[in-house]
Amino acid sequence: MNPAWLDLPVRSALPALRRALDERGVAVLAAPPGTGKTTLVPLALAGLLDDGAAPRRVLVAEPRRLAVRAASRRMAWLLGEQSGGRVGHTVRGERTVGPRTVVEVVTTGVLLQRLQRDQELPGVDAVLLDECHERHLDADTALAFLLDVRAALRPELRLLCASATSDTAAWADLLGDAHGPAEVVEAHGTAHPVEIRWAPPARAVRPPQGTRTDPALLEHVAGVVRRALAEQDGDLLCFLPGVGEIARVSALLGPLAGTDVLHLHGQAAAAVQDAALSAGERRRVILATSVAESSLTVPGVRIVVDCGLAREPRTDHARGLAGLVTVRASLAAGRQRAGRAGREAPGVAYRCWAEVEDARAPRFPAPEIALADLTPFALQTACWGDPDAHTLALPDPPPAGAMAAARRTLAALGAVVPDDGRVTERGRRLARTGLHPRLARALLDGAPAVGARRAAEIVALLSEEPPRALGDDLVAVWRSVRGGGGGSDPYAGRWREETRRLRAHVDTPVTALADAASAGLLAALAKPVRVARAREAAATREPGAAAAYLMASGTAADTAAGSPLSGAHWLAIAVADRPAGAASARVRRAVIIDESTALQAAAHLLTTRDEVHWATPPGSRRGDLAARRVRSLGALELDAVPLPSPDPALVRAALLEGLAREGVGDVLRWSEHATSLRARLAFLHHALGDPWPDVGDRALLEGAEQWLEPELGRARRRAHLERIDTAAALQRLLPWAGGQAGRLDELAPERITVPSGSRVRVDYSDQRPVLAVKLQELFGWSAAPALAGGRVPLTIQLLSPAGRPAAVTGDLASFWREGYRAVRADLRGRYPRHPWPEDPTTAEPTRRLNPRR
Structure with a gap:
């Protein structure tokens, strides 16, 4: 045993840690970085520090591959051995253990896979979850599963959460039981200033x-x-x-x-x-x-x-x-x-x-649970038997929206039953690959078409993004990685390891499909919502210019200027991102495909729908009903044919859409009588309120199905709306039920008889109604009537004999006393054949001229 272990600060905490685990089976270790919690504690739990102690098998879960290898080497060094002896490690695609191994360091992802294969973790006596404070989703999930295992299957399984920070109360509560929170053991480091x-x-x-x-x-x-x-x-x-x-x-x-x-x-x-x-x-x-x-x-x-x-x-x-x-x-x-x-x-x-x-x-x-794509997590919990993760002891619950999106994705992949989220056999097979469910679907469904080797190679490329320097054409990247690198390229080495691992999950013969077609199919199967079509023909673009695409998800995406992908009509986009504030995503890696590949990979997105809407031709302001049957791949419209007999409900909705878009005042025809009636009703609504209706554009639109029926139900295009008698339709809005409708002419008369006998139309276009009448016709009229039951005085616009405004007054008696003389003096000389009496209050009103002398 290397004596260096005697200098590790965590050594002083080992007695308290052993006692806590012996008494409760669970504990939380708070130890700053550098104290030896990752290396010395597992050796102590396994009994490798004590002569004669019965060895226990310990699993140490780390969030990263790099940490797994480093911890394994460090512990082996303390024991004076090489990794693979009493201490070994396992990461995806790499396993270094031997018959004497009692401490095995694994990634949290590997731990989850083992728990799914056998929940009891046979042969394992203790599990140490390291770096819990980093809040990786796999670590949170593994902890929840292990707590289930302790509660239902193996109460003797020891469980230790190790954190490099002191905020351990939440972990202590999670690991606690009826006796209270788990004990927190602190190891104080010898950190230097x-x-x-x-x-x-x-x-x-x-x-x-x-x-x-x-x-x-x-x-x-x-x-x-x-x-x-x-x-x-x-x-x-x-x-x-x-x-x-x-x-x-x-x-x-x-x-x-x-x-x-x-x-x-x-x-x-x-x-x-x-x-x-x-x-x-x-x-x-x-x-x-x-x-x-x-x-x-x-x-x-x-x-x-x-x-x-x-x-x-x-x-x-x-x-x-x-x-x-x-x-x-x-x-x-x-x-x-x-x-x-x-x-x-x-x-x-x-x-x-x-x-x-x-x-x-x-x-x-x-x-991470608050930020990440929860599709892999949702599949894990479904395989565990808790599709909604309601009973799992998680530090933070999964966001409902992200979990619902994950469930929809899994249902589309056939991994869960849509109604209740229970995992299917296909879902278990997807989970066993250790891949994101979308990539697992590409591997399993693509292998029969492209062959096991090529499927594994392409999915291995998709599972870990290759270096950006290799370009954005996935086929070229594949050929580059497959054909070179040797042992000097770390990415190529990991890619080969992952390819070998994935080959074990599929067993299909080689096919005659070309490399480009194989890569395109696999990329499209992995991300069908990222199947994309060019938004303009290649011939219309400048050579070397960036190209704009629309994905099946409805998201716009652009290739880089000079990209070899830019001339393609269809793409299967493997990697894309959307910079903050950008209108479109950026295509980082994609494969050129054809329409048949897009339809094959994204078949579940293929829909046929009847589309009835209000369409306005370019350059016109007058829209009309458009009805067609549309075949689409997600947001991508493939083709459309006219629809001769659309659903009446869709027609009604489209006509209402047209009224909303262009306004009831523009789509409907308004005769003089209809315009007058609408203005009178608007006046009464403003002056008296209920029961007089609001007849503004917004109110008429919202109540269209009330006042435009049955004409609206029979209409099939704009011309039918234009033929509606709007005056008759407005009558339906009058307050007939309370008897107030009969008072319309009393409260807001369309015309008023003036002293000359003329019936003059009242202008209700403003909030104050106006009566425009020639001055001579009002002689002897001391006051104009008030409207709305006497609440609103009538404004009089006095006109010259030529019909031009001469004066405006809301108090006719005052005008005769104070304003008439000035108007008389101004107009008398210009209109000598019209009467201009000294006293207009006693003069005879007239529409006629004075007789010639």
Whole structure:
């Protein structure tokens, strides 16, 4: 046994941990990074630290492959062995264990697969779930399943949750029982002090959008790395959000004298990972993703440079797009990252942002269950026997909307029964592949058409995105990976391992289908909603220009300028993302296909529907009814034929759509009488309210089925609406039931008889009704009548003999006294043949001229 284990701080917590597990069978371990919780505790649980202790078999679940391999090697080193002896590990496609193995480190995904195969985990005495604080969905799910196993099948199974943070109350409650929460055992590390130095950019940088990070920030990070190397001793660990940013900063740094620049991420070659996790002879700059935050020890590090960003999953259920986005790292992640500088000695952490920005940062990372595509999770819970996850002891419940979307996807794949979500035999077969259910469907359904080998190869490409440098044509990427790489290309190596694993799930002969057709079919089977058709003919585009597509999901997508895909009419889009604020998604990887392949892969999206709507021809403002039978592939219209006898209900809805779009005032014909009646009703509604109806456009539209029947029910096109007698139709809105309709002419008369005997139309177009009449016809009239039962005075517009406005008054008696003389003086000379008496109140009203003398 290597004596180095005696120096690990977690050693002091082992007695309390053993006692808690002996008494309750469950416990929570809170131990900061670097204390040895990942390496020493499993050995203690297995009895490998005590001479003569009965060995127990322990499973250690880690969230990442890189952490699995590193933990296995470290524990084997403590035992003076190689991995595969008493300590081994298993990740998807790779298993290093032997007959003496008692501690096995696995990914949480592998643990879930084993639980689904045999819920009792035969032969396993204890399970340690490491890095619970990172809130990975597989880890949360595995914990819930293990609690079920302890409650129903194996109460003796020991279960330990290990966290690098002290916020352990939720885990203690989950693991608790009738006796209360599980015991929390704390191990206090010997972390050395870490000085925080704030190093914000000199000028503002743009916030991240999607997976894009402002190049100005990366240039600044590279500058901070150079500064830190000059100011401090020791190795440097730089945190960046993803592989692309690591490559960019590495290029900006260039060769550094006496210093090795290493890349540490899940896609790095094993040799590079080993070099990053082992002390070297030369000084090192290690550019890492969040994999280095807590679950790995990187020896020799005295300096941390933190860019302050992280990647989180996001799912756009409406558009069928899922992927990673770059976000501000949480405060907890910032503490974890800075702590890496103080593992072995005092250190310094450079933070590439202003201290004030921490006020806007989240305290903890968001749990993956709140953000991710839940289709794999929903299949896991369905296979477990709890389709809705209602009885599972999860730290956070799954969002209802995301869970419903996942259930719909699984039902479409035939993985669950649509009504109750119970898993089908096909669903169990999909789950056994360990793939996302959509990819599993492509593997199982595509293999008979393309052959087992090609199906496995293509799905392996789809399960882990190849390097972007290989281009956006999936067929070209496939040929490149299949034909080269040897053992030097880490991606090609992982692809071959995954291909071998997937071959075990299908057994079909080779077919004569071409590579391009095979790749297209598999990509379309995996993501049928991403089958896409060009929105314009290739001949209309400039050579080399980007091409616009519409996916079956209804989402627009564009290829890059110069892409070999841009000339295609149909695409099967394997990878796409949608930058924040962008109108269209970006096609990252796709295959050119034909329409028959699209129809074969997305057959469940093929629909035929009768479509009746109000259509307005280009350049016209007058729409009309359009009825056709449409065949569609999701949102993609394939063809349409006229529909001679559409459903009357659809016709009615379309006519109402036309009225709403163009307005009742434009579609319907309004005679002078109808316009007058509508104005009178509007006046009474404004002046008196109920029971007089609102006859504004919106009210008439909302009540169209009341006042336009039965004419609306008989109409089949615009011309039929235009022939409706709107005056007669409006009569249906009058308050007949209460008897008020009979008072319409009394309250709002259409015409008023003036002293000359003329019947003059009242203008109700304004809120105050107006009577426009020649002045001579009103002689002797002392007051005009008030309308609406005496509530609204009538406005009089006095006209000259030529019919032009001469004066306006709401008080006729006052006008005769005060205004008439001025009007008389102004008009008398121009109209000498008309009477202009001195006293209009006693003069005889007339429509005639004075007789000639």
